Amino acid sequence: MIVIPEHLVEKLFTAEAAFEAVEAVFAAMSRREAVNFPVVRDMIGHADAVYGIKSGFDRAGLALGLKAGGYWPGNAQKGLTNHQSAVLLFDADTGRPTAIVSGNHLTAMRTAAASAISIRHLARPDARVLGMVGAGHQAGFQMRAALAQRDFERIVAWNLHPEMLDRLAGVAAEEGVPFEAVELDRLGAEADVIVTITSSFAPILKRCHVRPGTHIAAMGTDTKGKQELDPALVAAARVFTDEVAQSASIGECQHAVAAGLISREDIGEIGAVVTGTRPGRQSADDITLFDGTGVALQDLAGAARVVELARGAGPLVTVDL
Structure with a gap:
C-alpha cells in the first residue's frame, strides 16, 4: 500500500488537477457510472468536533474507497488546520487497500474545484x-x-x-x-x-x-x-x-x-x-x-489523481499490510 503524506499532496494536487478530477467525476455521477454510499457524520461529543465517513465507487475511473475525518474548531489555536482527514483507496478488482492519502490539502482543493466548476457553468x-x-x-x-x-x-x-x-x-x-x-x-x-x-x-x-x-x-x-x-x-x-x-x-x-x-x-x-x-x-x-x-467521489477522484501523479514523481513510501 502506498502512503502519500500531506507535503506531497500539496506539491502534486494543483488547481488544474483538482478541477479536471472533480469535473470528470461529476459527469460520471450524472451518467450513473459512479455512486456515493450513505454518509455517517455527526458531532462526537468531544472538542466540539464533527466526524464522518464518506465512501463510494466510480465505475468509470475504478476509484473505490472512503474518506474519514471531520472538523475540529479548536485546531487553529493549536496551529493545526480545523479540517482533518485521510482517504483510503482499494483495488476495485480484489478489494485490497492500495493507498492512503492525506486529505487536508486534498479536501480544500477539491472543494474549491467544485465551486469553480459551478462558476464556470452557471455564472454570467x-x-x-x-x-x-x-x-x-x-x-x-x-x-x-x-x-x-x-x-x-x-x-x-x-x-x-x-x-x-x-x-x-x-x-x-x-x-x-x-x-x-x-x-x-x-x-x-x-x-x-x-x-x-x-x-x-x-x-x-x-x-x-x-x-x-x-x-x-x-x-x-x-x-x-x-x-x-x-x-x-x-x-x-x-x-x-x-x-x-x-x-x-x-x-x-x-x-x-x-x-x-x-x-x-x-x-x-x-x-x-x-x-x-x-x-x-x-x-x-x-x-x-x-x-x-x-461527496465522497470528489475525494476518491482527487486521491486517485494524486496517486497517479505520485507514481511518476519518484520513489514512494509503501507499507505491506
Missing part, C-alpha cells in the same frame, strides 16, 4: 465582481479557484470576525485583484458571484442581499443543522448540487426542503449541466445556486 459570462463570505482556512483556496473562472476586476468580502479578512486581502494582492472588506448588504448589491465558505448554523445571506443575475456557490453546509442561506433565497434560485440526496438532507437545501419551499425535484445535478443533459442558467436575471455538500 460578464461577471466582474467576486463576493467572499467567510475567511477561514478554505477561503483562500476558494478565492483563487473562483478568480480563474471569470475576469473578475475586484473582490468584496465579509466575515463575522473582520480581522480575519487580512488573509484574504493577502491572497487578493498576490493575484493582483483589488480587495475591500464590506458589509453584507453592499456585498450582495455589488457581487456577481458570491462564494460562502463558513461553518455557520444560522443563515447569513438573506434574499434581500442578493440581486438578480447573481451566482452563489454555497460551500459551507455539509452537516444537519448547518446553514448559510435564508431558505427564501434558496427558493428564489435555480438550484444545483453535487448530489441531490445529500443536498436535501445535510446540505444548504435541507432547510428549504424541510419548510416545503422547494422539493428534491427542484434540485438539479451540476454533473448534468457539465454533460449538457440539463440546462443551467437560462437568463441573465436568474439567481443560480450551487449547493456544494462535498
Whole structure:
C-alpha cells in the first residue's frame, strides 16, 4: 500500500488537477457510472468536533474507497488546520487497500474545484465582481479557484470576525485583484458571484442581499443543522448540487426542503449541466445556486489523481499490510 503524506499532496494536487478530477467525476455521477454510499457524520461529543465517513465507487475511473475525518474548531489555536482527514483507496478488482492519502490539502482543493466548476457553468459570462463570505482556512483556496473562472476586476468580502479578512486581502494582492472588506448588504448589491465558505448554523445571506443575475456557490453546509442561506433565497434560485440526496438532507437545501419551499425535484445535478443533459442558467436575471455538500467521489477522484501523479514523481513510501 502506498502512503502519500500531506507535503506531497500539496506539491502534486494543483488547481488544474483538482478541477479536471472533480469535473470528470461529476459527469460520471450524472451518467450513473459512479455512486456515493450513505454518509455517517455527526458531532462526537468531544472538542466540539464533527466526524464522518464518506465512501463510494466510480465505475468509470475504478476509484473505490472512503474518506474519514471531520472538523475540529479548536485546531487553529493549536496551529493545526480545523479540517482533518485521510482517504483510503482499494483495488476495485480484489478489494485490497492500495493507498492512503492525506486529505487536508486534498479536501480544500477539491472543494474549491467544485465551486469553480459551478462558476464556470452557471455564472454570467460578464461577471466582474467576486463576493467572499467567510475567511477561514478554505477561503483562500476558494478565492483563487473562483478568480480563474471569470475576469473578475475586484473582490468584496465579509466575515463575522473582520480581522480575519487580512488573509484574504493577502491572497487578493498576490493575484493582483483589488480587495475591500464590506458589509453584507453592499456585498450582495455589488457581487456577481458570491462564494460562502463558513461553518455557520444560522443563515447569513438573506434574499434581500442578493440581486438578480447573481451566482452563489454555497460551500459551507455539509452537516444537519448547518446553514448559510435564508431558505427564501434558496427558493428564489435555480438550484444545483453535487448530489441531490445529500443536498436535501445535510446540505444548504435541507432547510428549504424541510419548510416545503422547494422539493428534491427542484434540485438539479451540476454533473448534468457539465454533460449538457440539463440546462443551467437560462437568463441573465436568474439567481443560480450551487449547493456544494462535498461527496465522497470528489475525494476518491482527487486521491486517485494524486496517486497517479505520485507514481511518476519518484520513489514512494509503501507499507505491506
